[in-house]
Amino acid sequence: MTTGTSLSDTAGRGAARRAAEAPGYSRAMQAIHWATLALLLCACLAAWMIDGAESRDQAARLVMLHRSLGTTILLITLIRLAIRRRTRIPPLPAGLPAAQRVAARASAILLYALLGMQPLLGLAASQLHGDRVVLFGAIRLPPWLPVNKPLAHDLFQLHGWTALALLLLIGLHAAAALHHHFVRKDAVLAGMLPGVRPLTAGRRIP
Numbered sequence: 001m002t003t004g005t006s007l008s009d010t011a012g013r014g015a016a017r018r019a020a021e022a023p024g025y026s027r028a029m030q031a032i033h034w035a036t037l038a039l040l041l042c043a044c045l046a047a048w049m050i051d052g053a054e055s056r057d058q059a060a061r062l063v064m065l066h067r068s069l070g071t072t073i074l075l076i077t078l079i080r081l082a083i084r085r086r087t088r089i090p091p092l093p094a095g096l097p098a099a100q101r102v103a104a105r106a107s108a109i110l111l112y113a114l115l116g117m118q119p120l121l122g123l124a125a126s127q128l129h130g131d132r133v134v135l136f137g138a139i140r141l142p143p144w145l146p147v148n149k150p151l152a153h154d155l156f157q158l159h160g161w162t163a164l165a166l167l168l169l170i171g172l173h174a175a176a177a178l179h180h181h182f183v184r185k186d187a188v189l190a191g192m193l194p195g196v197r198p199l200t201a202g203r204r205i206p
Contacts, residue, residue: 012148024191026087032080033192036073036115043069067122068135074119082110084187095144097157107173114166127154 025033044067053059092101126133127145129152134140180188 002090002153024090024187024194026083027194028083029080029087029191030194032076032083036076036080039076040115040170041072041165043073044167047163053101063136064134067126070119070122074116077112077115090187090191093180093184093188104176107169107176111166111169111173114162114169117165118159118162121155121162125152125155125159128155 008137024030043066046062046069049192050062053062092104096104111139113122123133123144127141127143128148130149132140177189177192180186181190
């Protein structure tokens with residue numbers, strides 16, 4: 001019993017050490033990850049406040065802010081993809097079930113797709129509606145689509161549904177990261193948090 005316990009403890013410490021030493025994401029990827037989340041939350045808040053604006057001028061400023069933040073998200077998502085191609089991405093934990101590996105990869109692809117598609121839908125809908133699109137009060141985008149208000153209406157609706165899908169996916173993404181950290185006790189969450197070590201790993205939970 002003592003020998004078995006000792007071997008188990010040694011294996012647990014070895015797993016913890018390997019998890020703690022596992023390479024995380026680069027500082028650039030970490031910064032972009034959290035900046036994207038902050039920008040997305042601010043963009044959603046601005047959109048939610050538009051209907052409750054006290055004046056047309058305030059509503060117009062909120063719309064401008066929403067579009068500006070959305071365009072920024074699109075740009076940094078493109079930068080993130082470029083950096084991702086040039087840097088080493090930490091591998092998924094050893095022993096992760098095949099279904100979870102597929103889900104992790106599929107959710108990452110879908111997340112990038114929605115982050116790119118969501119701002120494009122909003123900008124396209126605004127152009128089709130005939131709106132003047134000005135970013136941060138200084139950069140005016142030239143018209144690149146003819147006015148088509150029925151199509152604009154449909155794209156605005158799709159823009160809204162895509163936002164809900166994106167928020168749901170982010171919620172699932174966060175829940176999965178917490179599961180890895182507190183249940184599986186691996187380095188998935190720690191890899192995106194500078195200076196954070198994984199919890200001490202005992203028996204791995206599939």
